[in-house]
Amino acid sequence: MPVLSLLRWISGYNEISVCGRFPERFLNLASKNGVMFWKISSDKEKLSVCIKRCDTKLAEKLAKKAECSLSVQREHGLPYLCLKYRHRSGLLVGAMLSAVLCCMLSCCIWNITINAPAGINEYEIRQELEALGFREGIIYRQDQIRDIETKLSINDKRISWISINVAGTNATVELSAGINAEKNDQKNENAVSNLKSAADGTITRISVRKGTSAVQIGEGVHKGQLLVSGIAELPDGSNKFYDSDGEVYASTYRTVELTVPKSIMTVSTDGINSEKMNLSLYGICFPVFFSGTPDGNYISRIERNKCSILGQDIPLKSEKQSFISYKENTTDIDIKYAEKLLKNRFELYRLFLSSDGKTVILDEKAEIKEDKNCFRMKVYLTTEENICEKSYITIKGISQE
Amino acid sequence: MKPFEKKLADTRQNLSGKIRSFHMTVSDNREVLIEGSRGVIEYNENSVKINTGKYIVAFAGRGLKLSCMNDYSLTISGFITSIEFIM
Structure with a gap:
């Protein structure tokens, strides 16, 4: 029904009233001549009906034939509206300009959505796209999009595949992460390597999977000493090359020094928070609040939101910037508090050290000293760790099996 | 009326007379769709007679109204209390 009403409104219709002794005669006569009626209401004296604008003249003739008088009560529809405003040329110009503007704006991209996989930052990709000239507000060209896809996949080694899909004024960037090239190089089957010591210590355990061990348990080693050789001499006098692999554990000694200044800086918020909001329509920003950036030190947080209607993004965006101002205070600390801080820091270091699961702390001895400007904690650690460090060898003129 | 138009109208009338058969679709007692009508004999808000x-x-009732009408069909809406066939 709304569609029918709209079509009637576009073609224009009249509300007429028919007076006479037998208005039914008019209805029958007119309907037989192809005149269509709707909204037919009957009073005691007259009949009110709606007919198409183009049927009005025919209806007038038929009303005379049926000995009725016909009068147009009201005129509805687009043709009458155009007639009413035909002298106002500004409206026509405005309508044409808005149509042109609408067409022009439809050629631009107003929303870019990036579906980045884990490990690739969406913000970085957006920056790279902007550097290549693909930003919100540009006029969309298919060949330009293909160029950008190619350039971005060449420039950014993390990306193995990229596709920019444009639907209307929305662009969706689909990405696929690439395989790290360095890791690939390391897995070269023809590589020859030794394992060298990364620290001084005494060997406690040896586990060699590939290569020939060059040290024994209980032997003391220094940093850089060969632990596992990648070159093996065969009984027939020839050599065989390996990409050495294995673990050599040694008890090592290390000293960790941690310091805390006597006067430390503390941060406290003074409760002054402010917000700034901008609305961006078609890439043009309008401020909503006129509050400025606070004086002094502050932390700011930006929150960007897109607007959408029925699941479709529209080129209206809001950007809210929150400011939290803070003050820096300097406080002098005593040795007890310093000891607490230093122990906390050492616990963090311990966690970091044992995070790979291959380093075990066997013994530790800590001492705290007070210096001129700081408190210093020295920790002497005895650890057991894998001291192997891979060292690749380049051998020219020898072919591998 | 031009001769061609007259001929066309006559043919249409004859054809519709042959094809036209009366159908009535009653929706509750609120609306009736009539197809194959030959014209309205009486129309006011209490009574509608269709040939x-x-x-x-x-049709008798209260607030009866012809919602739309053309040469072949019409719709009556309102509160219908009785339908009578007059031979």
């Missing part, structure tokens, strides 16, 4: 050719169908 079908073979007989007259009389």
Whole structure:
């Protein structure tokens, strides 16, 4: 029904009233001549009906034939509206300009959505796209999009595949992460390597999977000493090359020094928070609040939101910037508090050290000293760790099996 | 009326007379769709009489209204209390 009403409104219709002794005669006569009626209401004296604008003249003739008088009560529809405003040329110009503007704006991209996989930052990709000239507000060209896809996949080694899909004024960037090239190089089957010591210590355990061990348990080693050789001499006098692999554990000694200044800086918020909001329509920003950036030190947080209607993004965006101002205070600390801080820091270091699961702390001895400007904690650690460090060898003129 | 138009109208009338058969679709007592009508004999808000050719169908009720009408069909809406076939 709304569609029918709209079509009637576009073609224009009249509300007429028919007076006479037998208005039914008019209805029958007119309907037989192809005149269509709707909204037919009957009073005691007259009949009110709606007919198409183009049927009005025919209806007038038929009303005379049926000995009725016909009068147009009201005129509805687009043709009458155009007639009413035909002298106002500004409206026509405005309508044409808005149509042109609408067409022009439809050629631009107003929303870019990036579906980045884990490990690739969406913000970085957006920056790279902007550097290549693909930003919100540009006029969309298919060949330009293909160029950008190619350039971005060449420039950014993390990306193995990229596709920019444009639907209307929305662009969706689909990405696929690439395989790290360095890791690939390391897995070269023809590589020859030794394992060298990364620290001084005494060997406690040896586990060699590939290569020939060059040290024994209980032997003391220094940093850089060969632990596992990648070159093996065969009984027939020839050599065989390996990409050495294995673990050599040694008890090592290390000293960790941690310091805390006597006067430390503390941060406290003074409760002054402010917000700034901008609305961006078609890439043009309008401020909503006129509050400025606070004086002094502050932390700011930006929150960007897109607007959408029925699941479709529209080129209206809001950007809210929150400011939290803070003050820096300097406080002098005593040795007890310093000891607490230093122990906390050492616990963090311990966690970091044992995070790979291959380093075990066997013994530790800590001492705290007070210096001129700081408190210093020295920790002497005895650890057991894998001291192997891979060292690749380049051998020219020898072919591998 | 031009001769061609007259001929076309006559042919249409003859054809519709042959094809036209009376159908009535009643939705509750609120709306009736009539197809194959030959014209309105009486129309006011309490009574509507429709000529079908073979007989007259009389609708009685309150606030009766012809929602839309053309040469072949019409719709009556309102509170219908009775339908009578007058032979």
